[in-house]
Amino acid sequence: MKTQIAKYAAKLAVDGSATPGRIALLAKDDELLSQGPKDLVQLGEAVLSQLNQVALTLAQPSLPITDFMLQRAAAEEKTLVPRDTETRTFLHDIPLVRREAGGKPDPVHLARLLRHRKGVIIEGVGIMASGGLTPEQAYINYCSVFHAVLVKYLLDLLQVGFMLPGEREAFETLRRDWLQPIETAGLTFGQGPLKRREEILTEIARAGRYTVEQRLVDSAFGNISWRDDRTVYISQTGAHLDELEGCIDPVPDDNTSTAGVTASSELMAHRRIFEQTGASAILHGHPKLAVVMSMLCEEQGCSVRDCWRQCPQVRFLGETPVVAGEIGAGGLAEKVAPVIGKAGRVIVFGHGVFTVGYNGFEEAYRALVEVENWCRKEFCRQLEQRLGYGTI
Helix, strand or coil: CHHHHHHHHHHHHHCCCCCCCCEEEEEECCCEEEECCHHHHHHHHHHHCCCCCCEEEEECCCCCHHHHHHHHCCCCCCEECCCCHHHHHHHCCEEEECCCCCCCCCHHHHHHHHCCCCEEEECCCEEEEEECCCHHHHHHHHHHHHHHHHHHHHHHHHHHCCCCCCHHHHHHHHHHHHCCCCCCCCCCCCCCCCCCHHHHHHHHHHHHHHHHHCCCCCCCCCEEEEEECCEEEEEECCCCCCCCCCCEEEEECCCCCCHHHCECCCHHHHHHHHHHHCCCEEEEECCHHHHHHHCCCCCCCCCCCCHHHHCCCCEEECCEEEECCCCCCCHHHHHHHHHHHHHCEEEECCCEEEEEECCCHHHHHHHHHHHHHHHHHHHHHHHHHHHCCCCC
């Protein structure tokens, strides 16, 4: 477990979601194990001692978005309710914990909140997330909260602009770290058709690793697959896309294997896409600006309230269609498959991007990058247009 703590602390620093030097992970084993700065570890120990949970991740995000969201919220608001898929599916809402008069968070209050929610935002501290059984769960829950808050903050910027001292300056850091175009030079891909099992598994793992390294996917969110004759090779549910070795299931079309039990929850969507497009490769990730831009809609007088599930329209961001669809329940199979063939890509409202390739993963990967790069550029263009924010 000590190795896991070190592993996930390093991941948080590398993926940009937490500030190096302000990351603490704790886990109960035969003894309490911890890594991180003393003040965060002490707070984590006080909270974890009151929980029937195994692990905590506590860190200061790499951008001051948690404090900005707390300050933007009305004083009486006790939770943040983003509309992205991570929030709807895993978090429901995110409790807001404001600084106490003495300046220190109350561990009893934090523990009470974490008995009902996977993560909380703490003023002046950052994000605290729990894991019921493993440090990995605490890491994943931290990533979910960070993703949800960053997406909501960027969406709010487009809708209401800068409101607080220091936001414009902080945006410069955000632009440098999150909004620059993704480069694909130097990446290598095997060319299809891929036939040998070892070749297929190697290529899936390579493409998955690239998506994480270039922040197109938060490690454990997203899925990837390859269709070979009558078998779909697909990442397992909850698998980290940068660690797919041993976590790829070969699922036969005739269901003669039980591999589908551990396969990604989007297996049905992948199968339908393969059937309707004839593609060989599928990539699905949650690049942040594509998620942000998918939730911008200019429709006036619309009666739809659950846009993520009920919207009947196919909108477009550039040449990429945007559809609604409920994840993990066949909804994406019905909405994505009919429209992805022509463009080779589609964005799901508040969720992420699906792309396809016909001869290998390179086509699917470059399409994923192109969608996110377009959305980053368009976000900056709209922010400049709406707020008069210089030349971005």
